[in-house]
Structures are given as C-alpha cells and as structure tokens.
Amino acid sequence: MTSKPDFIVIEGPIGVGKTTLAKKLAESFNSDVLLEGVDENPFIERFYQDPRSAALQTQLFFLFQRARQMQELRQADLFRPVRVADFIMEKDRLFAELTLDEEEFKLYEQVYQHVTIDAPSPDLVIYLQAPVDILLKRVAKRGRGYERNLDSRYLERLVESYTRFFYDYAQSPLLIVNAAELDLAENESDYVLLLEQIQKTRSGRHYFNPAPIAI
Numbered sequence: 001m002t003s004k005p006d007f008i009v010i011e012g013p014i015g016v017g018k019t020t021l022a023k024k025l026a027e028s029f030n031s032d033v034l035l036e037g038v039d040e041n042p043f044i045e046r047f048y049q050d051p052r053s054a055a056l057q058t059q060l061f062f063l064f065q066r067a068r069q070m071q072e073l074r075q076a077d078l079f080r081p082v083r084v085a086d087f088i089m090e091k092d093r094l095f096a097e098l099t100l101d102e103e104e105f106k107l108y109e110q111v112y113q114h115v116t117i118d119a120p121s122p123d124l125v126i127y128l129q130a131p132v133d134i135l136l137k138r139v140a141k142r143g144r145g146y147e148r149n150l151d152s153r154y155l156e157r158l159v160e161s162y163t164r165f166f167y168d169y170a171q172s173p174l175l176i177v178n179a180a181e182l183d184l185a186e187n188e189s190d191y192v193l194l195l196e197q198i199q200k201t202r203s204g205r206h207y208f209n210p211a212p213i214a215i
Contacts, residue, residue, distance in 0.1 A: 005123030005202075007073070008084045009172075011091060012128035012179070013158045014150070015139040020184050021128070022086040024191055025198070034069050034085035041065070045146040047099075051154070055099040059108060063092050067115040074120050089119040094161050098154070122172045124201060128179040129163075132156050175201045178209040 008025060010018045019035055026033035038044060041061045046054040070089055096108045130138075132155050139147050166174065175198060182190045190210070197208045 005173075006083070007120060007122045008124045008126065008198075009088045009122040010084070010086050010126045010128065011088050011162070011166075012130075013135055013162055014147075014155060015135040015142075016128040016130050016179055017138070017182070017184050018086040018128060021126070021191075021194075022084045024184065025195070026084045028195060029084070032083045034073065034083060034087075036062075036087045037065055039144075048146045048149040051099060051151075052101075055101075056104045056108070059092070059096045059099060060111065062095070063108070063112060063115060066092055067119070070116070070119040074118055085122075088122065088125060089116055090165070092116075094165055095158075098157055098161060124175065124198070125169070125172045126175045126177060126198065127162070127166050127169075128177050130178075130180045132159055134180050135159070170205075173201055173203050174205045176205070176207050178207075181210060 010021050010025075012018055022033055022035065025031070041058060043054045043058040043061055047058040066087060066089055069085075073083060073085075093108075093112055096105060096112075100108055132152060135155055136150070136152060139150055166176065177194065177197075182194065184191050184194070193210055194208065197206070
C-alpha cells in the first residue's frame with residue numbers, strides 16, 4: 001500500500017455519501033474520524049421548517065462547531081496520525097451564502113474571519129458529486145425526520161454552489177468523484193475501486209467516473 005495522506009476530507013452536497021465514505025476510510029486506514037455533528041445542532045430542525053427564521057443561528061452553531069473541531073485537530077497533531085473528516089472548513093461559508101440575507105452574512109463574515117484563521121489544510125480532498133434526484137432519494141432513504149422538509153430547489157442551489165467552489169479549488173490535491181452510480185454503503189466492490197483511486201491521488205486534480213456494471 002502506498003503512503004497515506006495525513007488529513008483527508010470528503011465533501012459534497014447533502015445526501016451524497018460523505019459520512020459513509022469517511023467512516024469506511026477511517027476503518028481502512030485505522031485512523032481517527034471527524035464527523036459533522038448535524039444532529040447536535042439545536043436549530044437544524046427549525047431551519048428545515050422555516051429557513052429564514054433560523055438561518056443565522058443554525059449557521060453560527062455549525063461555524064463554531066467546525067472551528068472547534070479544526071482547532072482540536074491542530075492541537076492534537078503531535079504524532080500526525082491519519083485523520084479523515086466529512087467536512088472542509090470552507091464549506092461553512094458556502095452554506096452561509098445560500099441561507100443568510102445580506103446583513104446576516106456581513107455579521108457572519110466578521111465571525112468567520114476570526115474563528116477560522118488556524119484551520120489546517122487537507123492533504124487530499126475528495127469531492128463527491130451526484131444529481132439532485134439521486135441525492136433526494138438517498139436523503140429519503142436515511143430517514144432523518146427533519147429532512148422531510150428539504151426543498152429540492154435549495155438542494156439544486158447547493159449543488160451549483162459546490163460546483164462553483166471546486167471549479168477553482170487549488171488549495172489541496174483534489175479527487176472529483178461521480179458518486180451517482182456508487183453504492184458505498186452496501187457495495188464493497190464500489191468502495192474498493194474508489195479506495196484504489198484515493199491511494200494513487202497525491203497531487204493536482206483528478207477525476208474518478210466509474211462506469212455502471214452491465215447486467
């Protein structure tokens with residue numbers, strides 16, 4: 001096996017499979033895993049019910065939560081064990097741009113600049129992509145109650161935001177994965193194919209687009 005990156009991040013829109021892949025990679029690499037605590041956010045259900053009334057509270061909670069996790073990662077870096085995360089710090093601002101009004105975003109920006117100054121850069125970012133219809137099916141399958149109110153138009157805007165963000169992304173090596181045909185939760189062969197590609201990706205921008213298996 002080739003050497004592993006010290007800090008791997010998986011990103012992509014809601015329902016694409018970030019957490020599933022993060023957990024599997026952490027198991028394969030015998031590493032720590034940092035997961036978004038979505039269910040820990042006391043405002044998340046209110047946000048899905050009425051986005052305008054709870055957007056700022058929801059976003060600030062996520063910002064402080066993610067900043068704390070990144071700070072703990074940096075402070076615990078003495079022996080540089082491999083770590084896998086299902087979020088990148090910059091994603092917080094991406095969501096804020098979608099959910100906050102102009103005045104709220106100005107306030108958010110001031111806070112963001114202060115709390116993210118020491119966020120470590122990933123050694124590899126894995127960006128999972130899938131069409132909105134597939135994302136909606138996966139969200140429905142996992143059965144989180146508050147996600148029943150997920151607006152498909154919001155998800156479409158989120159997918160577009162991720163596309164724009166990663167179009168120019170160059171801060172870390174990037175592997176862009178077409179996850180539409182991948183079943184990382186239940187198909188081990190899909191995961192093994194992706195793992196092989198991850199182990200080969202060390203610099204630059206790469207694409208992984210597995211063809212569906214004919215039956």
